[in-house]
Amino acid sequence: MSRLNLDDFSDLIERPDSGLRRSAEERRARLGVPPGALGRLDELSEWLSLAQGCVPVKPIEQPRVVLFAGDHGVADLGVSGRVAGSTHVLVRAVLEGASPVAVVARRAGVAVRIIDAGLDCDPRSLPDDVVRHRVRRGSGRIDIEDALTADEAERAVRLGMAVADEEADSGTDLVVLGDLSVGGTTAASTLIAALCGTDASVVTGRGAAGIDDLAWMRKCAAIRDSLRRARPVLGDQLELLAAVGGAELAAMTGFLLQSAVRRMPVILDGVVAAACALVGQRAAYRAPDWWLAGPLSGEPAQAKALDRMALNPLLDHGVTVGEGTGALLALPIVQAAAALAAELPERTEPTAADQTEETAPSDQAGRVESDDPAATSPSAGSDKD
Structure with a gap:
């Protein structure tokens, strides 16, 4: 048996998947409980998700x-x-x-x-x-x-x-x-x-x-x-x-x-x-x-x-x-x-922040339309005549 070298573990142990970390954070943001309201429990659930390699986290059964x-x-x-x-x-x-x-x-x-x-x-x-x-x-x-x-x-x-x-x-x-x-x-x-x-x-x-x-x-x-x-x-x-x-x-x-x-x-x-x-x-x-x-x-x-x-x-x-x-x-x-x-359900109704994000594209569209020469104001039309 070859001599054990503990430094070899450096190549065997991986960091948790950063993609899973983002998925866990995004799921947390969709829950009905406000962010931060659960304190360190959010951190613990994310830690478990990364260890288990899945989102949402699985219950600890054994x-x-x-x-x-x-x-x-x-x-x-x-x-x-x-x-x-x-x-x-x-x-x-x-x-x-x-x-x-x-x-x-x-x-x-x-x-x-x-x-x-x-x-x-x-x-x-x-x-x-x-x-x-x-x-x-x-x-x-x-x-x-x-x-x-x-x-x-x-x-x-x-x-x-x-x-x-x-x-x-x-x-x-x-x-x-x-x-x-x-x-x-x-x-x-x-x-x-x-x-x-x-x-x-x-x-x-x-x-x-x-x-x-x-x-x-x-x-x-x-x-x-x-x-x-x-x-x-x-x-x-x-x-x-x-x-x-x-x-x-x-x-x-x-x-x-x-x-x-x-x-x-x-x-x-x-x-x-x-x-x-x-x-x-x-x-x-x-x-x-x-x-x-x-x-x-x-x-x-x-x-x-x-x-x-x-x-x-x-x-x-x-x-x-x-x-x-x-x-x-x-x-x-x-x-x-x-x-x-x-087990906490995700939000079924948009929050105020979500509504702001939803209305932002239509406002932008309106601003684009108003800049279009084909959709000028009445006063601009009279100047043209």
Whole structure:
């Protein structure tokens, strides 16, 4: 198998059709609701039309929550509000329907899929359909060693690509993408700081579980040390993911890039998804056209990454729990945008602007006739006599 080069995605990912964009805008102008009255819902429906390649937009009938799971060795430094190596507890809660994302998904009727890319637990403790894709058991401590080997990083990216193909082939028409991890925000913040050229203190947040000031300082120091290891490999996204990423981050990056290739729209959840998207943009600058930022998580690194990609979050509701929950809460808004664009009737009576446009040609015709020598005024006729 040839070595994977993420830059190759630049040739595989296309921009949305500009002709479809014009068609969507023209249809929107014909709806009975005044332009601008639906706010960002108009923007969302246009985004979906371009992703689906059709106007009017089709309803979202088969969305799916996809969560990539992994543990990080850097969590041993006390940078998280959760115990290092305990991500399997989060996975079990989702499987048992006892986590926020599971409750919201159940209420919304959306299936949840979990992929173990790098959990640090006995694989026999979880269902086979979760653990069968595992790349390695936990990721290395990125402040002093690589998170993954080069081979593991490639395997993780290919895992994400394969999952994206499976979802697209099964009829999934929109993905809510999130992560389950302990220490994941530290790795994600390192990636974002490296790609944005910022210092550790600028991107260090409190994490989904929340940390005190002492833990924040430890996290900031870990990101600072990890940045020293990240900067020399900024020219190769795969090497960057191997150095300071992790198995689930590499897999999510592959998933996002292949989803863009397959034209499958994705709603990004928190800082981990934003970091993977930023790596994906570095490889293929058109890829963010196929992604939507769901919630603003409060993590400074996420805000910096979304700003770099020009993605405007749909929600700012203070939900920091992660696990795809915030992005899933954005799904009904996207579904409503699709329904409104598809089902609102077009105007049956012309507006005042339409009437002005209709009368303009006849007025012009009148002006032409009056300039015709054969149709002169009475006074002009008497001068001729």
